[in-house]
Amino acid sequence: MTKGAHTSLELTFQCPLESGLHARPASHLAEVANRFSSQCSVTNLRNGLLANAKSVLNIIAADIRFQDRCVLVISGPDEQSAHPALLQFIENVLPQCDVPLAEAPTSSNVAIIPRQLQAAGVICIAGIPVSRGIAQGKIKVLDKITLPRNIDSPVAVDPEIELSRLKEAITAVRARISEKLKYAVTPLGVAVLQANLAMAGDVSLLERITQAVLQGKSVAQAVVEACELFVDLFLHSENDYVRQRSADVEEICFQLLEEVGGIQLSPPLELTEPSVVVAEALAPQQILGLNRQWLKALVLENSATTSHAAILARSLGIPTVAAVRNAHLLLTSGREVLVDGDRGIVIPTINASVRRFYDREQTTLKLRRERGLQQALEIASTTDRRKLEVAANATSAEETEAALENGADGIGLFRTEMIFLGRDEPPSEEEQFTIYSEAAKAAAGRPVIIRTFDIGGDKKVPYLNHAEEDNPFLGYRGVRLYAEHQDLLLSQLRAILRASEFGAIQIMAPMVSSVSEVLQFKEFISRAQQQLRDAGSPFKVGIPIGIMIEVPAAAFIIDQLSPEVDFFSIGTNDLSQYFFAADRTNPKVSSLLSVREPAYLRLLSHIVESARKSKKWIGMCGEMASDLDLLPLLVGLGLDEISITSSEIPEFKRSIAELDSTACAELFQRALRCQTKEEAESLLPGHASPTTRPLLTEDLILIDSLSQTKAEVIQEMVDAFYVSGRTNHRHVLEEALWAREALGSTEVGYGFAIPHCKSDALTANSICVLRLREPIDWNSAHPERVRMVILLALRESDRQNTHMQVFSSLARKLINDDFRHSLLAFKDSAATKNFLARELDL
Amino acid sequence: MKIVAITACPTGIAHTYMAAARLEKVAKNFGHEIKVETQGAMGIENKLTESDIRQAQIAIFAVDIEVEGRERFNGVKVIQVPLQDALKNPETIFSKIQR
Numbered sequence: 001m002t003k004g005a006h007t008s009l010e011l012t013f014q015c016p017l018e019s020g021l022h023a024r025p026a027s028h029l030a031e032v033a034n035r036f037s038s039q040c041s042v043t044n045l046r047n048g049l050l051a052n053a054k055s056v057l058n059i060i061a062a063d064i065r066f067q068d069r070c071v072l073v074i075s076g077p078d079e080q081s082a083h084p085a086l087l088q089f090i091e092n093v094l095p096q097c098d099v100p101l102a103e104a105p106t107s108s109n110v111a112i113i114p115r116q117l118q119a120a121g122v123i124c125i126a127g128i129p130v131s132r133g134i135a136q137g138k139i140k141v142l143d144k145i146t147l148p149r150n151i152d153s154p155v156a157v158d159p160e161i162e163l164s165r166l167k168e169a170i171t172a173v174r175a176r177i178s179e180k181l182k183y184a185v186t187p188l189g190v191a192v193l194q195a196n197l198a199m200a201g202d203v204s205l206l207e208r209i210t211q212a213v214l215q216g217k218s219v220a221q222a223v224v225e226a227c228e229l230f231v232d233l234f235l236h237s238e239n240d241y242v243r244q245r246s247a248d249v250e251e252i253c254f255q256l257l258e259e260v261g262g263i264q265l266s267p268p269l270e271l272t273e274p275s276v277v278v279a280e281a282l283a284p285q286q287i288l289g290l291n292r293q294w295l296k297a298l299v300l301e302n303s304a305t306t307s308h309a310a311i312l313a314r315s316l317g318i319p320t321v322a323a324v325r326n327a328h329l330l331l332t333s334g335r336e337v338l339v340d341g342d343r344g345i346v347i348p349t350i351n352a353s354v355r356r357f358y359d360r361e362q363t364t365l366k367l368r369r370e371r372g373l374q375q376a377l378e379i380a381s382t383t384d385r386r387k388l389e390v391a392a393n394a395t396s397a398e399e400t401e402a403a404l405e406n407g408a409d410g411i412g413l414f415r416t417e418m419i420f421l422g423r424d425e426p427p428s429e430e431e432q433f434t435i436y437s438e439a440a441k442a443a444a445g446r447p448v449i450i451r452t453f454d455i456g457g458d459k460k461v462p463y464l465n466h467a468e469e470d471n472p473f474l475g476y477r478g479v480r481l482y483a484e485h486q487d488l489l490l491s492q493l494r495a496i497l498r499a500s501e502f503g504a505i506q507i508m509a510p511m512v513s514s515v516s517e518v519l520q521f522k523e524f525i526s527r528a529q530q531q532l533r534d535a536g537s538p539f540k541v542g543i544p545i546g547i548m549i550e551v552p553a554a555a556f557i558i559d560q561l562s563p564e565v566d567f568f569s570i571g572t573n574d575l576s577q578y579f580f581a582a583d584r585t586n587p588k589v590s591s592l593l594s595v596r597e598p599a600y601l602r603l604l605s606h607i608v609e610s611a612r613k614s615k616k617w618i619g620m621c622g623e624m625a626s627d628l629d630l631l632p633l634l635v636g637l638g639l640d641e642i643s644i645t646s647s648e649i650p651e652f653k654r655s656i657a658e659l660d661s662t663a664c665a666e667l668f669q670r671a672l673r674c675q676t677k678e679e680a681e682s683l684l685p686g687h688a689s690p691t692t693r694p695l696l697t698e699d700l701i702l703i704d705s706l707s708q709t710k711a712e713v714i715q716e717m718v719d720a721f722y723v724s725g726r727t728n729h730r731h732v733l734e735e736a737l738w739a740r741e742a743l744g745s746t747e748v749g750y751g752f753a754i755p756h757c758k759s760d761a762l763t764a765n766s767i768c769v770l771r772l773r774e775p776i777d778w779n780s781a782h783p784e785r786v787r788m789v790i791l792l793a794l795r796e797s798d799r800q801n802t803h804m805q806v807f808s809s810l811a812r813k814l815i816n817d818d819f820r821h822s823l824l825a826f827k828d829s830a831a832t833k834n835f836l837a838r839e840l841d842l
Numbered sequence: 843m844k845i846v847a848i849t850a851c852p853t854g855i856a857h858t859y860m861a862a863a864r865l866e867k868v869a870k871n872f873g874h875e876i877k878v879e880t881q882g883a884m885g886i887e888n889k890l891t892e893s894d895i896r897q898a899q900i901a902i903f904a905v906d907i908e909v910e911g912r913e914r915f916n917g918v919k920v921i922q923v924p925l926q927d928a929l930k931n932p933e934t935i936f937s938k939i940q941r
Binding site: 743744748754756757758794804807808811812813814 | 862863864867880882906929
């Protein structure tokens with residue numbers, strides 16, 4: 001975000017939120033604006049739309065998108081105090097007030113109808129995959145409540161009385177939402193309800209209703225008209241997101257109507273058995289009102305992947321398919337259906353073919369998950385057995401627990417700023433002790449690196465009374481505050497030290513740029529220890545002390561820092577922006593700062609080499625560590641640990657296990673010699689994979705398959721790739737195989753077929769062998785039946801042809817009678833694998 | 843008889859090589875001398891030289907795609923068949939040649 005130009009009482013800003021200033025952040029802005037009596041408007045300079053900044057509905061209608069420039073104008077009696085408050089909100093709160101959303105299952109937004117089901121003539125109703133998962137249940141159709149055009153009763157009485165009824169209604173509706181808020185479990189559920197809460201008290205909505213009442217209309221009629229007005233306004237927006245918000249307005253208005261006696265809403269749907277709820281559109285509160293025990297899946301006619309319903313369904317893990325046209329006509333109440341949220345289809349008739357397909361699907365998914373988890377529980381090592389710890393970033397005991405479930409080797413960065421932010425008083429030692437000790441316990445013996453508070457920069461707290469700075473990122477933050485706020489630091493250190501009794505806690509200081517800062521930090525730790533001794537409080541002696549390497553100055557004195565600390569952790573976000581002297585939130589210069597720049601890679605190389613020479617452990621936290629594409633470089637760099645988002649851990653561990661550290665080190669050295677980031681980028685996998693995974697493994701040899709059709713055989717083989725982690729995109733791989741089949745049968749005689757493809761949906765070149773118990777038809781044009789299927793899969797971008805020699809040699813050997821007879825005779829996968837490995841020199 | 847041949851399929855991963863091996867084996871059974879050039883994922887292998895082509899009485903193209911360097915065969919008798927034929931019924935091809 002760019003800084004405000006402070007001309008009179010205007011504030012210009014650029015929207016820092018990637019999803020735009022939508023309902024949830026808008027409700028925060030309106031909340032701040034409403035604290036003051038001054039008028040407050042916001043104009044979107046991109047489209048010229050002007051909005052009352054006190055009204056959520058108005059702000060949404062202004063369609064403020066990512067990086068739109070906006071101007072906020074404040075005028076009125078308390079403008080002098082409103083201005084700094086709004087400035088503080090825009091600069092410090094807004095950039096962080098959006099909750100990250102779970103991703104939609106596929107980016108393609110189209111339904112995938114499995115070939116096998118297609119071939120079996122199974123009816124699949126196509127929609128859009130919105131929320132992952134597969135579930136089955138009885139249909140319950142939820143009728144859309146339609147807004148009555150005119151309200152005959154109750155008739156209007158005195159406007160005064162009408163208005164007091166309106167007030168009561170708003171209070172009641174808000175109270176109901178607040179009640180639901182208490183039980184909201186996910187951060188997203190909370191955010192959605194908060195936005196609803198703000199809409200229910202929206203000033204523009206209230207204004208409209210009041211105007212109509214003052215013209216003599218009943219409050220019910222006034223609500224209907226106001227609702228129509230906003231729904232109309234939203235529906236005419238060119239932005240799909242804004243159009244989706246009409247559902248939220250309608251729901252609020254329905255509830256108001258119900259309160260004032262305008263309509264009788266049907267009671268909430270009672271679910272009493274495993275159910276699939278079908279609706280044209282669902283308001284968030286309707287979803288939250290459904291019994292989660294029985295709600296198995298959702299089918300929506302509405303096409304919105306950005307509707308609050310869709311977003312909520314994802315965060316609650318309810319399989320959901322949207323954009324199912326005429327769903328309420330196609331799917332009648334009481335019918336047992338299957339909803340496939342991974343592929344975006346609904347299957348209205350569950351017959352034997354469907355059961356056969358989904359039974360295997362469940363097994364495949366289970367095996368893949370188990371394999372991922374099993375791998376995640378051990379410390380990941382490359383094919384040549386170089387270990388790389390994969391830790392998680394966390395801020396609470398709950399996140400620590402979730403990280404461990406995902407297979408984290410520890411917590412590489414436990415941030416503590418959040419505990420200090422958004423409050424008027426600093427947290428007490430006891431409060432902190434509880435948080436840190438719970439996290440230590442949750443980590444069950446694995447290390448937890450707690451970073452002492454990094455306040456300042458973009459994170460300000462009121463009780464420290466810091467003056468505004470022109471360049472907060474280059475100013476008073478991190479370790480630099482500690483001398484002035486000793487008591488605050490000492491109380492945090494005491495809390496951390498006491499918590500160390502409960503697990504493997506380590507302490508880390510942020511923003512260090514000199515040796516003297518380290519010495520001072522250690523002095524504070526000694527004082528905290530002395531204070532605990534004096535008080536007779538137990539703590540663990542000698543816990544590891546480390547520092548963040550995020551200021552370039554520190555990168556060049558690693559040898560001098562090393563005797564004073566036990567470990568280092570590279571903070572890539574700040575390090576890169578300090579190194580390139582470029583603000584990563586300023587679009588004009590942010591492209592300068594790329595962690596793929598050879599200059600930056602050389603800096604990292606210097607840091608890690610220096611730490612190695614000093615025999616110190618070195619990790620990395622920050623966004624660079626979480627970029628899967630960069631993993632080969634990080635392995636090549638030679639880190640001891642990376643600390644990443646916990647949900648990514650299984651994928652990272654799987655990928656590490658496929659890398660060869662020597663190849664990665666060579667790759668890294670080549671990247672250092674590149675002249676541009678594009679050149680360095682072109683070295684990364686997808687271009688030349690350093691994967692050295694074996695071509696053939698036992699889990700790719702399927703003996704005595706019971707598959708009955710060609711489609712099923714191909715599906716079974718692709719599933720084996722998926723379970724073994726050789727593909728993450730089954731559908732793409734499958735379609736590549738079928739594309740080859742379309743050019744001509746791959747049946748080659750002797751009861752053999754050799755389907756094959758080149759595709760980057762593969763993570764490694766592979767041979768998969770499947771022997772059928774009963775031969776099947778491969779191609780209707782040829783009468784010969786197929787008993788043995790050998791699938792050859794090559795990465796499209798593998799230009800080295802290393803494995804082509806093996807493929808061609810295998811193809812040639814199939815001419816040999818003995819070779820074929822042997823393949824048909826082996827009793828198990830191991831024997832087949834050994835035979836092929838010997839024959840093909842693998 | 844001296845024969846030259848080319849095999850090529852769309853992806854060039856499997857069938858090109860299997861067909862080449864098949865032609866080589868069956869030609870031998872028929873008592874012919876054969877050299878097969880493969881045009882696959884590894885590019886052109888076992889390339890037919892000018893003298894190979896000049897000495898051959900016939901050229902077999904068992905291909906599902908366009909042959910690379912077709913002009914080399916100007917003036918040579920060529921018999922072109924789908925690749926599947928070389929895989930499944932190579933004997934038929936050779937019987938045809940003998941007639």
